[in-house]
Amino acid sequence: MNHQKIIIVGAGMIGLSMALGLRQQGHQVDVIERGSRPEYGQEPELRVSALAHHSRDLLQQLGVWQQLPSQRLGPYTAMDVWDHDSFGRIEFAANEVNADDLGAIVENRVLEQVLWDAALQAGVTIHAGEAVAEHNVTEQQVSIRLVNGQKFYGDYLIAADGNRSTIRERARLPLSFWDYQQTGIVAVINTELPHQGIARQVFLPSGPIAWLPLNNPHQVSLVWSADTELAEQLQALDDKAFMQRLQAASDSCLGQLQLASQRAGFPLRMQYAQRWLQQRLMVIGDAAHSIHPLAGQGANLGFGDVIDLLQVFANQPSHKSLRAWERQRKAAAVTMITAMEAFKHGFGSANPLLKLARGVGFQVANNTKPLKRMLVKAALGE
Numbered sequence: 001m002n003h004q005k006i007i008i009v010g011a012g013m014i015g016l017s018m019a020l021g022l023r024q025q026g027h028q029v030d031v032i033e034r035g036s037r038p039e040y041g042q043e044p045e046l047r048v049s050a051l052a053h054h055s056r057d058l059l060q061q062l063g064v065w066q067q068l069p070s071q072r073l074g075p076y077t078a079m080d081v082w083d084h085d086s087f088g089r090i091e092f093a094a095n096e097v098n099a100d101d102l103g104a105i106v107e108n109r110v111l112e113q114v115l116w117d118a119a120l121q122a123g124v125t126i127h128a129g130e131a132v133a134e135h136n137v138t139e140q141q142v143s144i145r146l147v148n149g150q151k152f153y154g155d156y157l158i159a160a161d162g163n164r165s166t167i168r169e170r171a172r173l174p175l176s177f178w179d180y181q182q183t184g185i186v187a188v189i190n191t192e193l194p195h196q197g198i199a200r201q202v203f204l205p206s207g208p209i210a211w212l213p214l215n216n217p218h219q220v221s222l223v224w225s226a227d228t229e230l231a232e233q234l235q236a237l238d239d240k241a242f243m244q245r246l247q248a249a250s251d252s253c254l255g256q257l258q259l260a261s262q263r264a265g266f267p268l269r270m271q272y273a274q275r276w277l278q279q280r281l282m283v284i285g286d287a288a289h290s291i292h293p294l295a296g297q298g299a300n301l302g303f304g305d306v307i308d309l310l311q312v313f314a315n316q317p318s319h320k321s322l323r324a325w326e327r328q329r330k331a332a333a334v335t336m337i338t339a340m341e342a343f344k345h346g347f348g349s350a351n352p353l354l355k356l357a358r359g360v361g362f363q364v365a366n367n368t369k370p371l372k373r374m375l376v377k378a379a380l381g382e
Ligand SMILES: Cc1cc2nc3c(=O)[nH]c(=O)nc-3n(C[C@H](O)[C@H](O)[C@H](O)COP(=O)(O)OP(=O)(O)OC[C@H]3O[C@@H](n4cnc5c(N)ncnc54)[C@H](O)[C@@H]3O)c2cc1C
Pocket: 009, 010, 011, 012, 013, 014, 015, 032, 033, 034, 035, 048, 049, 050, 051, 108, 130, 131, 132, 160, 161, 162, 163, 164, 165, 166, 167, 184, 185, 186, 223, 266, 284, 285, 286, 287, 293, 295, 296, 297, 298, 299, 300, 301, 302
């Protein structure tokens, strides 16, 4: 097999795992990252991801999962999802699909730091603190020029530069998007009752609130998705008033709650690039798609992009095999986006008939084994 020279822009968890996988296949890899090496602190980080089995399998194969500090991983063995405004509730556990767990909550920065170091050690060259000024892609090669004037040439260019990807914009790859008009407020919360490794989510008409179990049995990561206006009000509240609102919305599922960090908000927007391949340029991860965090599948989709693209590069890549990769991954992303929309619209409505329907739907799903198994598989990203 000919080894390729590959340039990756963006050293988030998706760009770094792509870089490491390609390097392990023997390719020469340069990563351009405008930020610096991620470093995590003593306290749990605000941004976390619930990683599904396929993402963990990839990270295990890359030799990275084994290096994650176990005290910073929160495996979850069950999910409890309910509707604040109806009688609907679904609970499912890993043993219903003969699994030990449904996945694990990982702090983004912890994973990024471990990936960064593993990539360097494997021989990936990371150019930190550098931004791309321009890129050029032809049928034969790719080139980029950094703002500092340095030039790189390669066989392929991979854009993993997040949802505001400048590479995607400069390549004029058309984007489908809509603004959810919601903000995701994240924070670390101490809980009176132990979380028991259960990922909890309550649906309010203004958006879902998730409590994701961290390694400490009395600590969860909060993702409160709320309509923009409400989110602005919540953000403006002092900590005490904010926690009173959260407590009221929590249906006391974890007893008394206590804020254990600062709060941060992220505007939520669905978008996907209509093309992920342009000659020798590919877009992956959030650069290609970003979705509502309610099912915790954004990064998992990105890891799916990496798994399938690594398979292409394990053999001699061709336009045909890259096109097949693009088709396959776009289908996976669109399926997920459609499911998220259905969920969000179904739960975003205060219409009494819809409320009744979702309550009944929840109960039916909870009591129907094959349907429930399907839901568990969907939650596993399978
Ligand atoms: C509130 C919230 C909760 C979420 N929860 C989950 C969850 O539970 N499970 C899950 O699977 N997903 C979740 N997600 C989604 C997940 O966080 C993202 O899908 C994931 O972080 C995307 O990773 P990435 O590497 O593609 O992009 P990013 O993490 O955005 O990384 C892009 C990198 O590119 C760099 N970069 C950008 N532009 C340039 C440039 N011009 N030049 C050089 N470098 C550049 C950036 O500095 C950055 O390091 C959540 C998202 C949100 C907002």
